[in-house]
Amino acid sequence: MPETTRRADRLTGNRYGNRPTMKDVAARAGVGLKTVSRVVNGEPGVTPDTERRVQEAIEALGFRRNDSARVLRKGRTASIGLILEDLADPFYGPLSRAVEEVARAHGALLINGSSAEDPDREQELALALCARRVDGLVIIPAGDDHRYLEPELRAGVATVFVDRPAGKIDADVVLSDNHGGARDGVAHLIAHGHRRIGFIGDMPRIHTAAERLRGYRTAMEDAGIPVEDAWMSLGATNPERVRRAAEEMLSGPSPVTAILTGNNRVTVTVIRVLAERPRPVALVGFDDIELADLLQPGVTVVAQDAAALGRTAAERLFRQLDGTFAAPERIELPTRLITRGSGEVPPAG
Amino acid sequence: MPETTRRADRLTGNRYGNRPTMKDVAARAGVGLKTVSRVVNGEPGVTPDTERRVQEAIEALGFRRNDSARVLRKGRTASIGLILEDLADPFYGPLSRAVEEVARAHGALLINGSSAEDPDREQELALALCARRVDGLVIIPAGDDHRYLEPELRAGVATVFVDRPAGKIDADVVLSDNHGGARDGVAHLIAHGHRRIGFIGDMPRIHTAAERLRGYRTAMEDAGIPVEDAWMSLGATNPERVRRAAEEMLSGPSPVTAILTGNNRVTVTVIRVLAERPRPVALVGFDDIELADLLQPGVTVVAQDAAALGRTAAERLFRQLDGTFAAPERIELPTRLITRGSGEVPPAG
């Protein structure tokens, strides 16, 4: 039984048993504490024979280095935090995975949390991660005021914002070209003869939603088409409201013949609505969706590269950590229009 | 500037600046170290006036407690690890999210990693997480030998396996009823008149794949239908091989009139293949897929409840941590057959 067991049991009442420490390994191998540390960390200056004895002791005791103590001593944790909106959203899966891959390449682990689009929860998570002394943070912001991070930034926590910009602080940001993507999507519809085009998006307090709305307006303006209020629905987040919004703009006094949907969730709901209607309506969705090519018609989308967003952000973060200092930058990744049929439907009537 | 700054800078060359410690806060507030600790942890026995002074100092210095040191002292990290196959797979998103929610309810953070179906990587990740002293592990195993975890289990790391059972150790497991689900899916096809039914699944070394294959065989046997080798394709993981497998079993000497696909990825590929063929073929897919209801025909599936798997596993894990000891258990969650059309197509010819 490891030497430390009895004391710790008495003090903490830990019923889970106790792990052997380097001290225990040293005692068993008959060497000094630091020698064990050397073996564990592969440092030079240990004879093969001593090393073997130490390895045997480690094996026998099932020793595993305590990284908490290590971190305390060394200062770096080799872990980064990722705060996103919802792990279950298919858009964030690939993004998250890409961040993880980059972290792994740098020997770091990934801690992640979902903010559920709640600014308070985002802050709570970010600060909890800072208390764990993560080396860096990748944040998909829910809130629009990140001044609470100022002490952390000053203390050297590398930070990169993704998908939406930081609020009220100066930090690295990696974004998709939301404005350009939405503009292109709408321009595509206009090129196919549409003039009465609707937009259904998220609350404009969310940066991406606001930018996409702006892209919609830009394209309409460029084509000299005055936009009617009834053609725009903002803040329809749940399926019921999206459904109602779509039905209203399809049956008003000047019904739309085409719709740009502001994100993948909205797109899915609108597809359902359109499937029930006899007359075909053109559709361009922001964000790609799975199986979009198998539907009738295939769904034309403005696709973001979620993995590239994550990869770019994580690489930028590790560049900060490597000490390559640079002024905070705003990186914008292009979107891609993928035509599959639904965006090429001509205007009805 | 915090008192600790100069020394640490000299020692580590840390160019990221230094965080203030409780000692710095204590000095600034003109109180003792332990008093700061009391305030930070909300312990009783501090006069309002003292507390205010401490709070001000914390605010002014931007102090944030160092959880590494805390963990070292207290033993628990309030974090759990989740090892899954691929964060980007839509099946694992909801599962992961469910685990996170439960962790959150218990005040714990979630660290996760993808094994990419590689047993070595799974082990590497699991041990790295143990070195961080996570309180518990939720593992979707890639390998089939988990004896490497024995010292950790002995040391009290709570562990629950999900989706697939642990190999060669005794531990809690939460599974879907893969055998029953596949059996029901095939029985459904048989009930609609099919006799030549194909199965395309993953490598049988993966437990879920083996169980689903077994379910397929059971249903066929129950119906007294002898299975031909050409009807089964195992280990087809990438889309090209799945495509070839599907085409072969649809055009052999005794072509199948219906297919059970072994997981969501296979299902998607097979849908593409079937979409290209003139004659309708019945299809039941294991795992639900998004938009399955909007395809022509809608895709009939055997659905697992990924969120329930994650939730159940995480709850079980925290029950272990709460000290409610119990023998390792095997929990099996039911699957649900969702009929949408593709599984009700009658046999052609």
Next chain:
DNA sequence: TAGAGCCTGGACAACGTTGTCAGAAGCGGA
């Protein structure tokens, strides 16, 4: 064979926090 130099190993302090324990201050009652 003595002296110089290298290699290996170990004692010790420090990282930032919390638990223990004892001392100080304040207050009421005798």
Next chain:
DNA sequence: TCCGCTTCTGACAACGTTGTCCAGGCTCTA
């Protein structure tokens, strides 16, 4: 006024690791 009690505060050790530094033993050369 002094004692005893309560309430608040702080000194100190400990958690498990790593960096520093020195001692002792060895080899090699003159």
